[in-house]
Amino acid sequence: MIAGLGNPDKEYIGTRHNIGRDFVEHLRGALPKKVKVLDLNVYMNNSGGPINKAVSSKKAAEKLIVVHDELDVPLGRVKVSFGSSAGGHNGVKSIEKALKTRNYVRVRVGISPSTPSGKLKRPEGEKIVDFVLGKFKPAEQEKVKKARKTAGEALELIVTKGLSQAMTEINSR
Numbered sequence: 755m756i757a758g759l760g761n762p763d764k765e766y767i768g769t770r771h772n773i774g775r776d777f778v779e780h781l782r783g784a785l786p787k788k789v790k791v792l793d794l795n796v797y798m799n800n801s802g803g804p805i806n807k808a809v810s811s812k813k814a815a816e817k818l819i820v821v822h823d824e825l826d827v828p829l830g831r832v833k834v835s836f837g838s839s840a841g842g843h844n845g846v847k848s849i850e851k852a853l854k855t856r857n858y859v860r861v862r863v864g865i866s867p868s869t870p871s872g873k874l875k876r877p878e879g880e881k882i883v884d885f886v887l888g889k890f891k892p893a894e895q896e897k898v899k900k901a902r903k904t905a906g907e908a909l910e911l912i913v914t915k916g917l918s919q920a921m922t923e924i925n926s927r
Contacts, residue, residue: 786914815857825866835862
């Protein structure tokens with residue numbers, strides 16, 4: 755079961771905060787038939803409710819894959835994790851609270867800028883809201899495209915070869 759986090763209104767399509775939702779929608783047709791895509795028609799910070807309804811137990815939660823934006827990862831990079839902290843992401847916090855566990859898979863799609871040497875330039879404080887709700891700049895589109903490809907590969911690896919293999923291959927990039 756896969757859920758892409760984002761906001762449902764059209765005005766949010768193409769924003770950094772909706773990258774998880776947008777990616778899952780883009781990849782929907784390419785996913786194996788056995789993979790159920792959850793349609794979350796709620797705002798990001800309320801994602802836990804519908805996910806909790808779809809997940810029958812803590813054991814079932816371990817098979818859940820959540821794709822979302824990640825400020826702590828540079829744009830163009832993707833990280834796969836399991837059981838890690840929400841790290842300030844309110845959509846992920848909503849899921850943890852509803853499921854009463856953090857033991858599920860996360861495909862964290864980087865949205866923060868970085869220096870040419872790769873050092874993260876994460877926005878801070880009040881600038882975060884405007885940043886995450888902003889659309890990607892034309893100069894960033896190549897990195898968004900790269901991240902979409904990597905996220906697709908991550909999902910395929912998780913489903914076909916398992917979480918450990920996906921983490922090894924994707925997180926080393």
